[in-house]
Amino acid sequence: MVVLAPLVGAVLTPIVARRDRRVAPWWALGVMSVTSVAAVALMVRVAQEGPFSYYMSGWVPPIGIEFRFDEVSAFIGVVCLVGWLAVLYSFRYIEWLRGLEKPRIPYYYTLLLLNLAGIIGISITGDLFNLFVFLEIVSLSGYALVAVSGERIADMAAFKYLLIGAVSSLLVLLGIGLVYALTGSLNMADVSARLADAPARPLAVAIGAFTVGFMVKAAIFPLHIWLPDAHAIAPSPVSAVLSGLVVKVGIIGMLRIYQIVYGSGAVDMNGLNQVLMWLGAISIVMGAFFAVFQDDIKMMLAYSTISNIGYIVMGLGLASSFGVIGASIHVFNHALIKATLFFGAGALIFRTGKRTLSELAGVGRSMPLTAAAMSIGAISIVGIPPTAGFLCKWYIALGAVQAEQPFFAFALVFGALFIFIYYIRMVNAFYFRPPVDPEILAVKEAPASMLVPILVLAALCLIMGVLGRLPLTFIEPAVTRLLSTAGGG
Amino acid sequence: MEVVDARAVLAPAISLLCAALVFASGEHTFWRRLFSLSAATIKLVIIMSMLPGSLRGVVYVYDLVQFTPGVGLAFRADALGMFFSAVSATLWLFTTVYAIGYMEGEPHRRRFFGFFALCVSTTVGVAFAENLLTMFLFYETLTICTYPLVIHDETPEAMKAGRKYLAYTLTGGAFVLLGSVVTYQLAGTMTLSEPGILSLEAGRTTLAALFVCLIAGFGVKAAIMPLHGWLPTAMVAPTPVSALLHAVAVVKVGAFGILRVIYNVYGVELLRELGFCDYLAVVATVTIIAGSLIAMFQDNFKRRLAFSTISQLSYIVLGASLLTPFGATAAIVHLANQAFAKITMFFVAGSIQRTTGKTNVHEFAGIGYRMPYTMGAFTVAALSFIGVPLFAGFVTKWYLSLGALQAEEWWVVLVMLVSSLLNALYWLPIVYTAFFKAPPGTQLKVRESHWTLLAPTLVCAAYVLILGMTVTVPGMPFSLASAAVTFVFGM
Numbered sequence: 001m002v003v004l005a006p007l008v009g010a011v012l013t014p015i016v017a018r019r020d021r022r023v024a025p026w027w028a029l030g031v032m033s034v035t036s037v038a039a040v041a042l043m044v045r046v047a048q049e050g051p052f053s054y055y056m057s058g059w060v061p062p063i064g065i066e067f068r069f070d071e072v073s074a075f076i077g078v079v080c081l082v083g084w085l086a087v088l089y090s091f092r093y094i095e096w097l098r099g100l101e102k103p104r105i106p107y108y109y110t111l112l113l114l115n116l117a118g119i120i121g122i123s124i125t126g127d128l129f130n131l132f133v134f135l136e137i138v139s140l141s142g143y144a145l146v147a148v149s150g151e152r153i154a155d156m157a158a159f160k161y162l163l164i165g166a167v168s169s170l171l172v173l174l175g176i177g178l179v180y181a182l183t184g185s186l187n188m189a190d191v192s193a194r195l196a197d198a199p200a201r202p203l204a205v206a207i208g209a210f211t212v213g214f215m216v217k218a219a220i221f222p223l224h225i226w227l228p229d230a231h232a233i234a235p236s237p238v239s240a241v242l243s244g245l246v247v248k249v250g251i252i253g254m255l256r257i258y259q260i261v262y263g264s265g266a267v268d269m270n271g272l273n274q275v276l277m278w279l280g281a282i283s284i285v286m287g288a289f290f291a292v293f294q295d296d297i298k299m300m301l302a303y304s305t306i307s308n309i310g311y312i313v314m315g316l317g318l319a320s321s322f323g324v325i326g327a328s329i330h331v332f333n334h335a336l337i338k339a340t341l342f343f344g345a346g347a348l349i350f351r352t353g354k355r356t357l358s359e360l361a362g363v364g365r366s367m368p369l370t371a372a373a374m375s376i377g378a379i380s381i382v383g384i385p386p387t388a389g390f391l392c393k394w395y396i397a398l399g400a401v402q403a404e405q406p407f408f409a410f411a412l413v414f415g416a417l418f419i420f421i422y423y424i425r426m427v428n429a430f431y432f433r434p435p436v437d438p439e440i441l442a443v444k445e446a447p448a449s450m451l452v453p454i455l456v457l458a459a460l461c462l463i464m465g466v467l468g469r470l471p472l473t474f475i476e477p478a479v480t481r482l483l484s485t486a487g488g489g
Numbered sequence: 490m491e492v493v494d495a496r497a498v499l500a501p502a503i504s505l506l507c508a509a510l511v512f513a514s515g516e517h518t519f520w521r522r523l524f525s526l527s528a529a530t531i532k533l534v535i536i537m538s539m540l541p542g543s544l545r546g547v548v549y550v551y552d553l554v555q556f557t558p559g560v561g562l563a564f565r566a567d568a569l570g571m572f573f574s575a576v577s578a579t580l581w582l583f584t585t586v587y588a589i590g591y592m593e594g595e596p597h598r599r600r601f602f603g604f605f606a607l608c609v610s611t612t613v614g615v616a617f618a619e620n621l622l623t624m625f626l627f628y629e630t631l632t633i634c635t636y637p638l639v640i641h642d643e644t645p646e647a648m649k650a651g652r653k654y655l656a657y658t659l660t661g662g663a664f665v666l667l668g669s670v671v672t673y674q675l676a677g678t679m680t681l682s683e684p685g686i687l688s689l690e691a692g693r694t695t696l697a698a699l700f701v702c703l704i705a706g707f708g709v710k711a712a713i714m715p716l717h718g719w720l721p722t723a724m725v726a727p728t729p730v731s732a733l734l735h736a737v738a739v740v741k742v743g744a745f746g747i748l749r750v751i752y753n754v755y756g757v758e759l760l761r762e763l764g765f766c767d768y769l770a771v772v773a774t775v776t777i778i779a780g781s782l783i784a785m786f787q788d789n790f791k792r793r794l795a796f797s798t799i800s801q802l803s804y805i806v807l808g809a810s811l812l813t814p815f816g817a818t819a820a821i822v823h824l825a826n827q828a829f830a831k832i833t834m835f836f837v838a839g840s841i842q843r844t845t846g847k848t849n850v851h852e853f854a855g856i857g858y859r860m861p862y863t864m865g866a867f868t869v870a871a872l873s874f875i876g877v878p879l880f881a882g883f884v885t886k887w888y889l890s891l892g893a894l895q896a897e898e899w900w901v902v903l904v905m906l907v908s909s910l911l912n913a914l915y916w917l918p919i920v921y922t923a924f925f926k927a928p929p930g931t932q933l934k935v936r937e938s939h940w941t942l943l944a945p946t947l948v949c950a951a952y953v954l955i956l957g958m959t960v961t962v963p964g965m966p967f968s969l970a971s972a973a974v975t976f977v978f979g980m
Contacts, residue, residue: 379633384629384630384632384633385625385626385629385630386562386626386630390626393666394622394666394670397666397667397670398670398673398674400670401670401671401673401674402674406667406671409667409670409671410667413663413666413667414660414663416663417659417660417663420655420659424652424655428648431637432637432640432643432648432651433643434643
């Protein structure tokens with residue numbers, strides 16, 4: 001099972017690396033490789049046969065624990081890819097980190113693997129309580145990973161993350177509790193079937209609790225305050241995982257809730273959709289607005305995540321087939337793009353020791369490959385064709401028109417322009433500004449273990465733009481099924 | 490008749506390959522020149538090899554990638570697209586030669602030639618785009634690729650111009666995207682292979698909003714007033730960039746987009762019924778007159794050229810918005826006429842700047858003694874803009890006036906006359922100053938610019954004459970334009 005491999009691997013890391021801590025990274029890489037192979041096998045199966053389930057120790061739900069692998073779960077493909085690359089990237093980066101004492105490096109890999117295991121678990125679980133357990137695994141390891149960096153305000157950032165994260169987890173737990181009280185079941189499919197005759201008001205409260213809880217995890221606008229510090233302070237490979245994957249956990253959670261509720265047809269979701277649409281639009285604009293004023297490159301990227309989550313949430317809220325397709329694609333593509341950017345930013349910081357745009361001026365001359373990859377990432381995240389980011393912008397805009405909400409298409413397209421303002425600053429700093437510090441021209445290109453992940457991801461940003469059909473093979477049937485149940489109920 | 494043919498993809502792809510090779514070749518001047526020149530030549534050959542087929546009415550199509558049914562990257566070389574791509578490819582070859590001479594010794598040449606090739610690739614991509622999505626894709630890529638060229642000098646002024654350029658054109662791009670999305674929703678397709686895909690069922694208000702969206706989106710690059718602000722500022726770019734991009738690639742892509750919107754998205758029939766084009770014609774007229782008026786007061790030569798471009802581009806818009814066959818002919822033919830004449834002028838401006846260091850019109854006294862061939866080429870281009878018979882500009886003016894009479898809009902003829910007069914007012918004094926005013930000092934020796942600068946200038950000037958004189962010769966660009974018009978009007 002894909003979850004067990006990293007989970008067990010994570011626990012074993014300190015033991016394996018007891019003698020020689022240099023084994024730890026290779027062990028982690030091996031674990032991720034095994035996981036990836038399993039994930040690919042599962043994805044091929046789901047593409048060929050459609051969704052299927054696996055019952056823990058043979059107990060059939062609603063009693064046993066069900067792992068359900070459907071199209072939404074195809075997210076683990078990206079998780080494995082980015083996770084694998086993040087581990088590879090950490091080889092050199094973590095060694096260099098000041099805040100982390102050398103003997104404790106294996107624990108870092110433990111945390112990283114745990115985090116990834118949690119994300120995979122959330123994507124494939126068919127059980128609400130399991131969902132919560134995995135959510136907590138992700139969150140707890142996330143708090144610790146933020147604190148690892150040893151930057152001045154790392155503890156503070158991690159603490160803020162912890163506090164807000166804990167509240168959101170409680171809300172999700174409350175939602176689960178309510179659902180259990182209403183239906184007497186925690187299995188998603190079972191809940192969905194039993195919800196039909198549940199009283200509407202408590203259910204609405206449960207959905208509200210879920211929504212707020214998951215939206216905190218996803219860092220949608222008014223609930224985003226924990227994100228910028230945490231993502232900017234964390235070590236760069238962790239930032240990539242947090243920004244690319246962990247915030248998506250909230251989205252996946254939302255999708256699952258939608259599946260359950262649509263399936264039962266118990267509640268009319270239109271009100272919630274309206275709220276999500278607006279929150280998405282506001283997030284896009286506000287994220288961009290804050291990012292414009294950032295000089296710290298990672299801070300800027302962190303705010304940009306808020307904007308991008310705004311895209312996704314808006315797409316979900318539009319609830320038209322193109323909108324949801326666009327949102328789902330962006331869950332994939334944003335992971336790729338943001339990982340490219342955070343890896344790239346990490347490489348720049350690693351080599352130059354500087355992290356503000358004004359100090360990094362001229363770095364494109366000394367680190368051409370990293371800078372080129374980041375420029376591709378920047379173009380992609382703004383949604384300029386033919387890169388990966390364009391597809392989702394296209395679909396979500398289509399979705400907005402389809403849902404007869406042209407205003408949101410407008411907000412989306414012009415929000416993207418706003419985002420471009422600060423990415424162009426980044427590209428300008430790399431290439432077209434004279435260096436402030438002449439030393440910057442003397443730095444070397446990033447080491448191979450960092451460069452390879454950056455370039456692979458940048459290439460994917462381009463390829464996914466051209467081969468946009470690929471993720472669609474997973475997403476389209478899922479979305480069609482989701483929305484058809486909505487129409488039926 | 491449609492034929493599946495990879496050449497429709499190959500034409501844009503060859504410059505893409507060239508760009509990759511240029512970036513990979515590092516600072517090796519020889520390889521860079523070899524790649525640039527051979528790619529330009531091959532591209533021209535590819536496009537010319539499709540020309541006989543196009544004249545017979547063959548349309549080359551090629552589907553590259555499909556996103557979902559109806560949305561994909563697809564290429565289609567119809568008559569209009571062929572016309573535009575032939576113009577771009579021809580001028581790319583000349584400009585490459587010119588740029589090699591002009592950029593000698595400048596920094597960042599690899600970046601310059603790499604992005605230069607990318608721009609041409611995207612321009613031909615726009616020309617051959619089968620649907621609005623493909624077109625938008627190349628339209629946006631063009632914006633991005635021109636940015637490093639505009640700010641090539643990296644001076645604060647250039648950076649500012651670059652910012653302004655991006656702000657205008659990306660906003661335009663956003664409008665085009667919005668328009669494409671709405672079009673897809675209304676028509677269920679985005680193809681540009683039909684004479685109109687929208688219908689009245691969509692409702693007048695929606696269609697009006699969509700029209701504004703698309704025309705404004707493309708109009709930014711076509712520099713319709715009041716969306717023209719970026720163009721004069723972008724003149725800080727090196728002259729070959731101004732020449733190719735601001736006479737051919739960027740601005741013509743905008744104009745071409747407007748033609749596509751009018752002829753292939755809305756269709757002539759529908760627009761006649763809706764009557765939106767009357768407003769567009771008024772805007773174009775204002776641009777023509779105001780652009781010329783502003784140009785008269787510019788002392789900087791390149792700025793004068795910029796405002797003249799703004800004015801001339803609206804000929805195309807005006808011709809298209811008349812919705813008559815002759816008007817369409819004028820619009821399409823002017824894509825080429827304006828391009829060749831304007832690029833000649835830009836080449837002249839660059840040559841003068843490189844050889845004498847002069848950039849302002851009042852310093853040009855006696856320059857005709859020193860650079861007689863260059864200024865001779867300039868005179869040819871100037872006469873073409875004024876619209877003297879035998880020169881290319883006359884063809885446009887003639888057909889535009891005929892088109893106006895077809896549409897019973899006699900005032901357009903008047904506009905043409907006034908515009909000619911204005912063009913004469915600001916071009917002829919330069920000719921006069923250059924040839925008939927005594928130069929300061931006594932040096933009257935002929936010192937022409939380097940041949941790499943002079944040869945393209947002269948060839949382009951010759952083209953202006955050829956275009957003006959061979960209208961009825963079969964196989965010339967004009968017949969291609971007629972073929973496009975025939976299709977659009979279903980004749």
